[in-house]
Amino acid sequence: MMRVMVVDDEPLARDGVRARLASHADMRWVGEAGDGESAIQAIESLQPDLVFMDVQMPGMSGIDALRRVTSQARPLSILLTAYDNFAVAAFEIHALDYLLKPIDDQRFRESLDRARAAFRQRTHDGYVEPQKAWAERFTVRVGQRIAVIEAAQVDWIEANDDYAGLHVGSRAYLLREPLHQLAKRLDPNRFLRIHRSTIVRIDRIAELEALSNRDCLLRLHDGTPLRASRTYVDQLHAALAAR
Template sequence: MDKVVERERLSDSATHGRLRALIVDDEPLARRGLEIRLEAHPDVEIVGEYGDGLSAIAGLREHRPDLVFLDVQMPGMDGFETLRSIPAHEMPLVVFVTAYDHYAIRAFEASATDYLLKPVEETRLAQALARVQLARSQREASGHCAHLLGLLGELSGRPLLDLDEALKPDALEQLRRDDKLAVRDGGRTVRVDLASIRWIDAAGDYMCIHTDGPVDRAAPQGETLVLRATMRDLEKQLDPQRFPRIHRSTIVNARRVVELRPHTNGEGFLRLDCGQELKLSRTHRDKLALLL
C-alpha cells in the first residue's frame, strides 16, 4: 500500500471515528467472547480474527488495522514474537490481552496503549477503547513506537534500546527468567518470589498458589494466593524445568522436593521441605528426573 492510499485510509478512519480492529488469540472461545463484547461498541469494526501469530501478521498486512487485540500467551509465535515481526512504520495501536499479571502490569500501564485481563470485563473493555481513541487522536506513529519501546525495554531490563534491539528474542527471555511472579489476589496484586512457591493446585476455576509464610520457610503454615486461571495458563508462564506438573491438578516447585515415596500402580508421593505431601500421578512419572 503506497503512502497516498495509506493517508487516505487513515483520514477516512479518523473522519468516521471507527476503529478497524483485529483480534488475535489462539483460543476460539476467547475470540468469540471479545467479539460479543465489542458488539456493544459501534465505533469498533472487527476486520479480522486470527488464532496464531503468523496468520495475524498476514492479516495486518492485508487489513492495515488501527488496533490489534493481541493475546500475549500463544503457542508457537506468541504475542511478543508477533510484535517483533511487524515493521515499525506499520505498527497499529496494541491492546494486550493476557490471562496473567506475570507480564508486568506496571510495564503495561506505563508503556502500552492498554491491557486487558482474561476474562475480559465490559467496563475494562470500555476504558481500554476510550484510551485507544484518545491515543489515536493524539499520537504520531513515532510516539506509539516509543510506547512500545518503553514496554519492551522495561520487560527486557534494558530500557535504553532502539526498536530493533527491543524486539530481539532475548527481551522476552529476560522476562521469563524473572525471579518474581505477579499475582492478582482479590483486589490486590502481589509480586511473589518464585523460590517461595511450594506448590500450585487447581480449585475449580481458580488456582491456589501455596507459598512460604512470612516468618519461617520450613513452617507448615504458609500463605495461599488465589487467582482465576487454568492449569494450562500457569504452565505457559512458569519454567517447566523448575515447576513441573506432577498431576492433572498440581504443579510443584522441584527445588522444594526432599523425598519421593513409591505408591501403587506406578504412582508416588512427594514430600516437600515444609512437610506437605503431594501425589505424583503415573502419567507424570517422566518428571522424576526433574524432582530428584
C-alpha cells in the first residue's frame, strides 16, 4: 500500500487526482496541500510514499519545495503542470514522471506503474525487495516455426490490435500480447513509450525534431521516423538527459 498526497493550488486539480486514485486499491490518500510551504510541512508530518506535485504555484514552486526536503525524507514524486519546459529540473530532483494538464488517463496509469516499480525497490524495514525481472526475450510464430527474439535486438514496438509488432531492423514480428500489457514487462531504463501505440528502445534514438503542435518527430539510427505525442515528450527528454 502506497501513501499518496497531492499538492496543487487549484482545489479542482487536487480533486481530479484524488478521484483517479480511488480506482487503485493499492493507493491510500493521506492528505493534500495548496502551496509549497504547506507541502513541506505536510510531507514532514504525513511522510507520504508518493506525492503528486504541481510545478507552478503562488510563492514557492513545487520543484523548490521538493528541493527543500532532504533526500532521505523526500517521497517519490510525479510533477503536474500545464507547461512543458521543466523536464531538466524534474530530472534534477529525481522525479519519476511529468504529467501535463489536463491529465491524460492512460499517462496517469503509466505514472502509477512507474511509482509502483520504484516503491518496490525502496528499502522497507531494512529489507530491499528484489528488482522486477524485465522481459529479456520473446517467442513469436513465424510460419510453422517459433522464433526467439531478444529484447536487446528490438528497435521499436507498435500496437497492432491484440498484438504488438516487434521491429528488428527491417523485419517485424507479431507478438500475441497487447501493447499496454507488454509495456509493463519492459525495462523502463531501456524502453520508453512515446505514443499510445508506440514504444521505442531509447538507445536507438538518433535525433529529435520539435513540431508546432508540441509533438515531436524522432528518428532512429537506421532512419526510421517515429512520432512522439505531446503527453510523452517531456518524459522522452528526461530519459535522454539521464543517459
